[in-house]
């Protein structure tokens with residue numbers, strides 16, 4: 001907002017002076033693939049065969065994940081939305097597993113003179129992978145820099161926007177994408193009225209699912225609640241019923257370890273067995289078309305559908321869709337108002353409440369009852 005403006009900003013990002021767009025990261029070239037996978041899997045017991053297989057997925061795309069360019073596009077969209085609302089808040093991008101790393105982002109924040117930043121993670125749901133792992137990475141990074149005090153950072157302070165799976169903007173962008181996919185299905189000769197809508201997300205171990213319950217609803221329950229809303233709103237727009245299911249992709253870990261099921265490929269097979277010939281895949285678990293979408297859905301699941309004689313279309317991810325980006329800015333303003341101790345209405349869709357903006361002790365551990373021993377920021381208790 002111009003310094004000489006007679007009006008205060010209608011919406012104010014204070015006390016924040018920067019936004020951290022905090023993501024997973026991915027390789028940019030073939031030589032990056034193995035070091036990237038080492039970063040992702042350090043100490044996680046992923047079998048070598050799975051790593052080689054995942055490496056091949058990346059090499060099949062020239063060793064480059066689309067995720068970094070997608071995050072840059074989201075950063076640009078956020079900057080445009082902030083500017084359009086007169087909010088002067090620099091956006092800094094950092095990743096857990098590839099450059100620019102978390103520590104690079106902290107350097108940049110310090111260079112900007114930021115004192116208190118609000119983090120927006122590129123994961124909409126709460127679980128170890130989508131919540132705590134980011135908060136631990138932030139704490140570990142600050143610790144390595146000698147900037148982790150007993151109550152948090154001794155340098156730039158960090159807060160986090162709540163998990164936003166049930167924010168109206170995220171839901172709206174997914175509904176728009178699903179409605180467009182039904183049009184594409186019909187254009188491809190399929191039947192929307194006869195189609196099954198299959199929502200897809202990243203599988204996680206059953207133990208991680210159980211530990212996510214502390215978020216007020218488990219990871220899978222969060223998806224089911226959003227799926228219900230998206231399917232109902234899509235049905236209203238399409239003028240016919242929209243039967244739906246939830247399936248999972250990208251499982252790893254040893255075969256002996258149970259993960260959330262059904263796998264999307266197995267599920268397509270089951271649907272074919274029931275006589276379903278038309279499917280729309282809606283990747284509500286992911287916010288952009290990164291490798292899980294480009295390989296596990298567009299390459300593998302669409303090939304499975306074809307083999308089964310199913311006409312399948314993959315709906316878009318929220319990406320930089322306008323309702324999503326607007327919603328993210330609404331969310332950071334909501335977080336700012338909470339930080340100022342103002343009464344706020346936390347906008348949600350579906351039957352679940354807003355998840356906490358400040359995580360509870362023990363939130364989203366990898367496994368219940370097994371504190372990681374790693375501190376995590378943006379919580380009421382750094383050490384649990």
Ligand SMILES: CC1=C(CCC(=O)O)c2cc3nc(cc4[nH]c(cc5[nH]c(cc1n2)c(C)c5CCC(=O)O)c(CCC(=O)O)c4C)C(CCC(=O)O)=C3C
Pocket residue numbers: 024025026027037040041044046050051054065066067122123124127129130202203204205208250251252253285290291292
């Ligand atoms: C819930 C969830 C999300 C969604 C939320 C979010 O977005 O954060 C997500 C996103 C992503 N996962 C990604 C890549 C990988 N995930 C892996 C491994 C794992 N993911 C897990 C969960 C999740 N992952 C889990 C429980 C593991 C097992 C190891 C562990 O317990 O941590 C592995 C190792 C090999 C393999 O197992 O596949 C890779 C390479 C990329 C980058 C894509 C790109 O490069 O375009 C992205 C956005």
Ligand SMILES: [Fe+2]
Pocket residue numbers: 126127131132215359363364
């Ligand atoms: Fe959490």
